[in-house]
Amino acid sequence: MSYSSISHLFCPKCNSTYDDHKVNQLCSCGSPLLVEYDLDSLKGKERNEVIDTERHDLWRYHQLLPVREPEHVVSLGEGLTPVIPMGSMGEKMGIPQLFMKDEGMVPTGSFKARGAAVGVSKAKELGIKALAMPTNGNAGAAWSLYSARAGIDSYIIMPVDAPPITRKEVAISGSHLYLVNGLISDAGKIVGELVKERGFYDASTLKEPYRIEGKKTMGYELLEQFDNNIPDVILYPTGGGVGLIGIYKAIKEWQELGWIKGDKIPRLVAVQAEGCAPIVKAWEERKTESVFWENSETAAFGINVPKAIGDFLVLDAIYKTDGCAIAVSEDEIKQAHSDVAHLEGTFICPEGAATFAAAKTLREKNWIKEGESVVCLNTGQGIKYPEMVEIDPTVLEKGDSAGKIDVSTVLK
Amino acid sequence: MSYSSISHLFCPKCNSTYDDHKVNQLCSCGSPLLVEYDLDSLKGKERNEVIDTERHDLWRYHQLLPVREPEHVVSLGEGLTPVIPMGSMGEKMGIPQLFMKDEGMVPTGSFKARGAAVGVSKAKELGIKALAMPTNGNAGAAWSLYSARAGIDSYIIMPVDAPPITRKEVAISGSHLYLVNGLISDAGKIVGELVKERGFYDASTLKEPYRIEGKKTMGYELLEQFDNNIPDVILYPTGGGVGLIGIYKAIKEWQELGWIKGDKIPRLVAVQAEGCAPIVKAWEERKTESVFWENSETAAFGINVPKAIGDFLVLDAIYKTDGCAIAVSEDEIKQAHSDVAHLEGTFICPEGAATFAAAKTLREKNWIKEGESVVCLNTGQGIKYPEMVEIDPTVLEKGDSAGKIDVSTVLK
Numbered sequence: 001m002s003y004s005s006i007s008h009l010f011c012p013k014c015n016s017t018y019d020d021h022k023v024n025q026l027c028s029c030g031s032p033l034l035v036e037y038d039l040d041s042l043k044g045k046e047r048n049e050v051i052d053t054e055r056h057d058l059w060r061y062h063q064l065l066p067v068r069e070p071e072h073v074v075s076l077g078e079g080l081t082p083v084i085p086m087g088s089m090g091e092k093m094g095i096p097q098l099f100m101k102d103e104g105m106v107p108t109g110s111f112k113a114r115g116a117a118v119g120v121s122k123a124k125e126l127g128i129k130a131l132a133m134p135t136n137g138n139a140g141a142a143w144s145l146y147s148a149r150a151g152i153d154s155y156i157i158m159p160v161d162a163p164p165i166t167r168k169e170v171a172i173s174g175s176h177l178y179l180v181n182g183l184i185s186d187a188g189k190i191v192g193e194l195v196k197e198r199g200f201y202d203a204s205t206l207k208e209p210y211r212i213e214g215k216k217t218m219g220y221e222l223l224e225q226f227d228n229n230i231p232d233v234i235l236y237p238t239g240g241g242v243g244l245i246g247i248y249k250a251i252k253e254w255q256e257l258g259w260i261k262g263d264k265i266p267r268l269v270a271v272q273a274e275g276c277a278p279i280v281k282a283w284e285e286r287k288t289e290s291v292f293w294e295n296s297e298t299a300a301f302g303i304n305v306p307k308a309i310g311d312f313l314v315l316d317a318i319y320k321t322d323g324c325a326i327a328v329s330e331d332e333i334k335q336a337h338s339d340v341a342h343l344e345g346t347f348i349c350p351e352g353a354a355t356f357a358a359a360k361t362l363r364e365k366n367w368i369k370e371g372e373s374v375v376c377l378n379t380g381q382g383i384k385y386p387e388m389v390e391i392d393p394t395v396l397e398k399g400d401s402a403g404k405i406d407v408s409t410v411l412k
Numbered sequence: 413m414s415y416s417s418i419s420h421l422f423c424p425k426c427n428s429t430y431d432d433h434k435v436n437q438l439c440s441c442g443s444p445l446l447v448e449y450d451l452d453s454l455k456g457k458e459r460n461e462v463i464d465t466e467r468h469d470l471w472r473y474h475q476l477l478p479v480r481e482p483e484h485v486v487s488l489g490e491g492l493t494p495v496i497p498m499g500s501m502g503e504k505m506g507i508p509q510l511f512m513k514d515e516g517m518v519p520t521g522s523f524k525a526r527g528a529a530v531g532v533s534k535a536k537e538l539g540i541k542a543l544a545m546p547t548n549g550n551a552g553a554a555w556s557l558y559s560a561r562a563g564i565d566s567y568i569i570m571p572v573d574a575p576p577i578t579r580k581e582v583a584i585s586g587s588h589l590y591l592v593n594g595l596i597s598d599a600g601k602i603v604g605e606l607v608k609e610r611g612f613y614d615a616s617t618l619k620e621p622y623r624i625e626g627k628k629t630m631g632y633e634l635l636e637q638f639d640n641n642i643p644d645v646i647l648y649p650t651g652g653g654v655g656l657i658g659i660y661k662a663i664k665e666w667q668e669l670g671w672i673k674g675d676k677i678p679r680l681v682a683v684q685a686e687g688c689a690p691i692v693k694a695w696e697e698r699k700t701e702s703v704f705w706e707n708s709e710t711a712a713f714g715i716n717v718p719k720a721i722g723d724f725l726v727l728d729a730i731y732k733t734d735g736c737a738i739a740v741s742e743d744e745i746k747q748a749h750s751d752v753a754h755l756e757g758t759f760i761c762p763e764g765a766a767t768f769a770a771a772k773t774l775r776e777k778n779w780i781k782e783g784e785s786v787v788c789l790n791t792g793q794g795i796k797y798p799e800m801v802e803i804d805p806t807v808l809e810k811g812d813s814a815g816k817i818d819v820s821t822v823l824k
Binding site: 056057074075076077080081082083084102104105106107108109145146147148149150153155157160164165167168169171172173174176177178179180181182186189190191193194197198337338341342343344345346347381382383384386388389391393394395396397398399400401402404405406407409 | 468469486487488489492493494495496514516517518519520521557558559560561562565567569572576577579580581583584585586588589590591592593594598601602603605606609610749750753754755756757758759793794795796798801803805806807808809810811812813814816817818819821
């Protein structure tokens with residue numbers, strides 16, 4: 001059996017097909033391209049005959065990933081992140097079956113590593129020498145580090161307001177880092193021009209077809225980790241929405257392979273911030289595409305995406321799974337961020353916190369029903385966002401006595 | 413079969429034994445206590461009969477961990493971190509078989525999570541309500557967050573120079589955070605007084621016997637991951653040295669169980685910084701204990717430990733495995749830190765970088781022989797040390813043309 005069952009690329013808008021042996025970006029119609037596998041060749045096989053269960057990272061699914069030759073795999077051990085029971089938080093929210101898939105536990109500390117691992121591996125397979133991308137920070141960090149490992153030159157442009165640590169990650173990789181006084185959409189325009197003028201590979205969200213294949217492995221893992229108890233609801237913080245599109249693609253592929261028992265699939269929820277909620281607006285208006293969100297703003301910087309190129313795919317996934325889209329306030333994000341740390345001992349990113357805030361509201365509205373199982377997707381480590389935590393600790397001097405330590409609250 | 417084969421605690425200095433059902437700190441003789449298991453009850457069993465291989469974290473080894481009841485396990489999915497081939501770096505260093513075990517991929521972004529997971533779980537089992545500890549930052553972050561999850565109150569004291577992000581981690585957990593104008597040894601004195609006066613559980617390094625049990629799982633994992641190809645050398649950045657002691661304990665336990673094929677065991681190397689090298693000095697003088705290192709200083713803050721309480725155990729592990737101890741300079745740390753990012757795409761912590769610098773020197777001295785396989789242990793994520801990377805990126809304005817981007821180096 002070959003290492004990958006990839007068949008070709010196809011356009012979900014105009015149905016054109018493309019050869020994955022060649023470099024492809026968007027379809028000539030302007031839509032992102034998606035990867036199609038020869039699933040027929042795998043039908044009749046048990047899941048664990050196809051999954052390389054000895055491998056404790058996302059490459060266990062290599063048969064359903066686009067890299068044709070194992071020697072092109074560029075890996076830092078990404079994937080197979082834990083699903084953590086959030087019982088205390090769940091109790092507070094009226095969702096006893098609350099879980100968090102923790103994507104902080106990957107290289108570069110954010111889920112962007114999945115897309116970068118698969119995207120850069122396929123770029124290496126295609127012989128790419130240099131790539132460029134706009135980013136809200138974490139994707140740039142991941143792509144620049146994986147590119148360094150692959151020996152690919154990278155040009156990364158991010159807003160000046162992107163998390164400062166991500167600049168350091170890009171810089172130490174040896175990548176070419178530029179900041180822009182603006183949003184990711186402004187960075188995108190400059191990258192577009194650079195790609196056109198220099199012939200660089202465009203690694204922008206969904207402008208290359210393989211990042212989503214890395215992201216979809218979050219879906220495979222959830223299906224494997226929950227096995228016969230597929231969760232009722234999965235909440236995903238939605239900027240570009242690639243993860244949500246990917247999870248839906250994962251579900252559809254395994255459904256076709258007969259690897260999901262029963263008819264139930266999870267309802268997918270796109271979570272956005274009130275200061276940048278184009279998908280929510282489109283969903284509320286039952287539209288199939290979103291409109292550019294003017295003057296967007298949120299502390300959950302990763303979901304500050306005013307117009308996602310894959311918006312129609314995100315909305316399709318929501319409609320097809322009976323999901324929904326919901327916006328949360330900055331205060332709700334901050335409260336959830338603090339609550340999960342106090343109650344569960346998890347220091348998560350603000351984007352992840354937004355999903356807990358959303359779950360709380362959806363439970364109050366009874367959109368999440370009593371007894372349903374719910375997965376919140378935390379997309380990165382809290383340590384990448386130190387400014388979310390304000391502190392003013394007491395400073396002791398050498399030789400100070402323990403009497404200076406306030407123990408008045410310990411007997412609570 | 414019970415969940416754990418723990419038998420009792422014993423003192424490696426005076427051979428006294430203690431009951432693990434009761435709260436114990438140091439032996440009455442002043443030595444740390446270690447955990448003994450009823451290995452006889454497991455003899456004759458295959459490794460995979462005892463390991464819970466379905467579990468993708470360190471609790472797969474629950475039979476050889478000290479927690480007696482599974483309901484006391486406090487877990488965030490820690491462990492089973494990847495072993496990453498470092499071929500490009502290895503080639504540069506003349507060590508083609510160079511690997512890195514990446515402990516950045518755990519909750520709280522440092523290997524301290526292992527000790528905290530097991531230590532806090534056992535504290536919960538013992539009914540502990542409040543604990544206190546001095547820390548160089550990362551241990552405090554891990555213990556405070558796991559304590560929050562366990563519902564245990566924690567008091568954490570760290571030097572003002574500890575990595576700033578670790579303050580945030582401690583604070584968001586709801587722990588009581590104090591800074592001290594001094595070193596971890598100064599923090600330790602205040603904690604000692606607090607413990608004495610208030611009866612808190614002392615979670616200082618090796619003053620409770622269970623942290624080391626969490627750390628030893630790094631050894632189990634390496635033995636499992638390398639299987640029949642046990643590496644020749646393992647390099648470990650050594651502050652308190654608990655990980656090194658733990659890895660040696662893991663090797664001895666599996667040897668006794670007959671789970672290591674052949675007689676070969678890895679040579680263990682304690683890596684320190686030139687500005688704080690008490691173990692190196694003791695090893696060079698063939699001593700069995702170290703002397704307090706005055707005016708210690710290094711950017712690799714986690715190994716700024718002037719006198720480790722378990723120094724005699726670290727030295728014993730080095731002597732018994734034919735290992736060594738070596739100090740590296742700040743410049744060498746910085747160079748290795750940059751090299752692994754450029755060549756391998758890994759953004760590691762300075763303590764981890766020290767092990768690569770040490771491997772390079774040991775290869776040059778031919779202490780590491782041609783063709784030997786070598787594992788460097790990276791103990792945490794580079795993102796926790798942003799000050800290690802100095803940058804000055806160009807800032808573009810909205811609407812700037814791609815002509816502002818310097819592509820002069822791309823055709824290299």
